[in-house]
Amino acid sequence: MTALARTEIRLRQFLALTKPRVVSLIVFVAVIGMFLAVPGIPPAGPVVFGTLGIALVAGAAAAINCLVEQQIDGLMARTRRRPLPAGELTSLPTFVFACVVGGTGLWVLYQFVNPLTMWLTLATFVGYAIVYTVLLKPATPQNIVIGGASGAMPPVLGWAAVTNDVAPEALLLFLIIFVWTPPHFWSLALYRTQDYAKAGLPMLPVTHGSRYTRLMIVLYTVALLAVSLLPFAIRMSGFLYLAAALGLGGLFLLYAVQLYRDYSVELARATFKYSITYLAALFMALLVDHYL
Numbered sequence: 001m002t003a004l005a006r007t008e009i010r011l012r013q014f015l016a017l018t019k020p021r022v023v024s025l026i027v028f029v030a031v032i033g034m035f036l037a038v039p040g041i042p043p044a045g046p047v048v049f050g051t052l053g054i055a056l057v058a059g060a061a062a063a064i065n066c067l068v069e070q071q072i073d074g075l076m077a078r079t080r081r082r083p084l085p086a087g088e089l090t091s092l093p094t095f096v097f098a099c100v101v102g103g104t105g106l107w108v109l110y111q112f113v114n115p116l117t118m119w120l121t122l123a124t125f126v127g128y129a130i131v132y133t134v135l136l137k138p139a140t141p142q143n144i145v146i147g148g149a150s151g152a153m154p155p156v157l158g159w160a161a162v163t164n165d166v167a168p169e170a171l172l173l174f175l176i177i178f179v180w181t182p183p184h185f186w187s188l189a190l191y192r193t194q195d196y197a198k199a200g201l202p203m204l205p206v207t208h209g210s211r212y213t214r215l216m217i218v219l220y221t222v223a224l225l226a227v228s229l230l231p232f233a234i235r236m237s238g239f240l241y242l243a244a245a246l247g248l249g250g251l252f253l254l255y256a257v258q259l260y261r262d263y264s265v266e267l268a269r270a271t272f273k274y275s276i277t278y279l280a281a282l283f284m285a286l287l288v289d290h291y292l
Contacts, residue, residue, distance in 0.1 A: 029173075033156065035290065058105075060105065061128045064130075120156065128147070141206070144182055155174060169231075214263060222253065
């Protein structure tokens with residue numbers, strides 16, 4: 001194998017630590033937050049450097065998550081092929097990588113965006129990499145509810161990047177993702193219950209059972225449908241978004257009710273996949289409505 005090929009493989013391994021698919025959704029909603037924050041087109045500088053900085057810090061947080069949970073990941077079928085449990089990378093290079101990437105992201109935000117966005121992004125990093133990963137996840141079945149606050153921050157970060165402020169509308173975007181997070185992750189946890197039990201993680205299906213978890217998914221999805229209508233209620237958006245929110249939320253609720261009534265692994269998996277589509281489509285509807 002050539003040196004170039006070995007370098008390419010190593011780069012892919014480090015990239016895998018950043019969980020690119022997760023980071024892509026984070027960046028997507030952050031960028032939409034940027035565009036929703038202003039009446040017209042936001043300035044290019046904050047958009048470009050804000051996106052870069054947020055992406056780098058999100059990737060660093062994911063790498064720290066992989067570092068802390070490498071033994072747990074090795075016990076779970078979904079995660080055992082990640083670079084650390086697979087033995088492709090070791091702890092020290094991972095830690096150095098996370099520090100360099102995260103530090104670079106924070107520097108970019110401070111230097112080229114604004115200090116508020118940098119501090120909010122740092123708080124988000126601490127919330128996910130330390131509060132959620134180290135403290136909450138192994139301690140309580142409500143880990144994803146409490147820890148969901150850090151995952152709901154990206155649109156607030158995007159908003160702050162172009163306005164140097166956090167408006168009530170930004171907090172409403174935060175609330176939508178905050179309420180979306182439990183039914184999203186619990187639908188995944190339902191068909192990965194044995195993995196979580198083997199790893200000793202107190203996810204809701206492990207501690208309270210499948211039926212209770214499915215009921216919580218229904219209740220949170222009802223709450224999500226209600227919360228998703230608030231942008232229209234406060235005149236942040238118009239009828240196009242209202243129609244999208246009702247349609248997308250109604251379908252999510254249909255998935256949740258079917259999952260409660262007649263559970264299957266296939267349906268849980270489909271609900272999880274739809275939840276990702278739901279969030280992306282809902283925020284895209286907000287964006288399109290914003291410019292009509």
